[in-house]
Amino acid sequence: MNAALPIVLIRQHLIDPEVCIRCNTCEETCPVDAITHDDRNYVVDAVICNGCNACISPCPTGSIDHWRTVEASNAYSIAEQLTWDDLPAQQDLPELEAGDEPAAPLLQGGQQVNAATSASSTRAPWSAAHPYLNLYSVKAPVLATVAGNFRLTAQETESDIHHIVLDFGANFFPLLEGQSIGIVPPGVDASGKPHYLRMYSVASPRDGERDGYNNLALTVKRVVADHAGAPALGVASNYLCDLPKGAQVQVVGPFGNNYLMPNQNGSNIIMICTGTGSAPMRAMTEHRRRLAAKGQPVGGKLMLFFGARRPEELPYFGPLLKLPPAFIDIHLAFSRVEGQPRTYVQDKIRAAGNTVTDVLGGDTYVYICGLKGMETGVLEALAESCRAAGIDWPALHARMVQEGRFHVETY
Numbered sequence: 001m002n003a004a005l006p007i008v009l010i011r012q013h014l015i016d017p018e019v020c021i022r023c024n025t026c027e028e029t030c031p032v033d034a035i036t037h038d039d040r041n042y043v044v045d046a047v048i049c050n051g052c053n054a055c056i057s058p059c060p061t062g063s064i065d066h067w068r069t070v071e072a073s074n075a076y077s078i079a080e081q082l083t084w085d086d087l088p089a090q091q092d093l094p095e096l097e098a099g100d101e102p103a104a105p106l107l108q109g110g111q112q113v114n115a116a117t118s119a120s121s122t123r124a125p126w127s128a129a130h131p132y133l134n135l136y137s138v139k140a141p142v143l144a145t146v147a148g149n150f151r152l153t154a155q156e157t158e159s160d161i162h163h164i165v166l167d168f169g170a171n172f173f174p175l176l177e178g179q180s181i182g183i184v185p186p187g188v189d190a191s192g193k194p195h196y197l198r199m200y201s202v203a204s205p206r207d208g209e210r211d212g213y214n215n216l217a218l219t220v221k222r223v224v225a226d227h228a229g230a231p232a233l234g235v236a237s238n239y240l241c242d243l244p245k246g247a248q249v250q251v252v253g254p255f256g257n258n259y260l261m262p263n264q265n266g267s268n269i270i271m272i273c274t275g276t277g278s279a280p281m282r283a284m285t286e287h288r289r290r291l292a293a294k295g296q297p298v299g300g301k302l303m304l305f306f307g308a309r310r311p312e313e314l315p316y317f318g319p320l321l322k323l324p325p326a327f328i329d330i331h332l333a334f335s336r337v338e339g340q341p342r343t344y345v346q347d348k349i350r351a352a353g354n355t356v357t358d359v360l361g362g363d364t365y366v367y368i369c370g371l372k373g374m375e376t377g378v379l380e381a382l383a384e385s386c387r388a389a390g391i392d393w394p395a396l397h398a399r400m401v402q403e404g405r406f407h408v409e410t411y
Helices: 025-029 230-241 275-293 317-321 345-351 353-360 374-388 393-402
Strands: 009-014 035-037 042-044 066-071 142-151 161-167 180-183 198-201 215-221 248-255 268-274 302-308 329-334 364-370 406-410
Touching: 009 042, 025 035, 161 230, 180 230, 198 215, 198 230, 198 275, 215 230, 215 275, 268 275, 268 345, 268 353, 275 302, 275 364, 275 406, 302 345, 302 353, 329 345, 345 353, 345 374, 353 364, 353 374, 364 374, 374 393, 374 406, 393 406
Parallel strands: 268 302, 268 364, 302 329, 364 406
Antiparallel strands: 009 066, 035 042, 142 161, 142 248, 161 215, 180 198, 180 248
16 A cells, blocks of 8 residues: 655745736746736736746736645646636645655746846835835725815827825824825726725825825826727726815825935935936935025935926926036936927936946945836946946946845836
8 A cells, every 4th residue: 555645735826916006027037937827817827936026026026926835736726826806815724644755835947036137226215214015905994185286287288197195194104205105996897896996196295295194296197098098097086086176095005115315314326216206316316405405414415317298298397507517517308399309318428428337336325216118228328438437337236226226116
């Protein structure tokens, strides 16, 4: 008679479909292609996943950091996970007999990812303040009240971008520059299920949009119906842009534990953004501005490379022009101004190459935020500027990534 096979337990990696915002970051990050998705859920194949955790830190919501101990022969299949609306509870497990061995995590090939080889840091700056995370969930959101909602861009432009202020009253909702919140639009989608939460970077500093008040600001661009995929993607943006003062909004979060600014006021910050990617840059700039206004020493250099199609479509254009050059070095790039050549943020980086490389040689942090793909041109421009200055860019970039000095957030 054959002996019974030993019970093998694994820690199966799962993604919480209730919190996931379907940003595709995990699938792009996974070094062994263990993550896949359909039109509703992102899921992890237990047969392929090697538990390297490369996808954990880049996830903006923490939805990816979930595990269940299961029998290897009874692991949740891809087909099962694709049907989930929320995570299953931990299974009841058999008691282990003598000689049985739990095996976790399941190792089926693949390599540990070296953070230094990726484009973005998975750790925060060493001096960054400690962030609060996931205080409120989709099932238990916090209510915020709209304290203000006004359009940032000219009425005659196609780009309808709003500055929206949300007040939390007496509710505890601490934030740091670079963090994000989730908005849950009311209603249901075409399949009759509640809308997914949508995530937005916060555009105000840690002490609130109005100094000392328990509020925050968002920079939201309305997605119009004639854009590809807009009926699904525009639900939250149109909802937010149309909110009147006094309306209440369900908020989830906060999210984000690495895209944070350094607390060392002598650190240099290079900010590179397009459109609503300006939100975290505005938060960081305003925090430094308020410190300087209060007489605190702020010795670090701020550089901003900001791109839009034309000045009328650039959020915060007016207030930016009022900031003194001694406080921030601003480079604006416009790609659709009549009679002028198309200029992008990478072109401005090349033009300011000597200054950029001088700053990169110091106690410096780089933040990139905007449309997915913009980082390619930015990295090429930084590499060219460094080569011209005799700097080994691949080595510098790898060191900055490893030390939490190079942060990319695109969407």
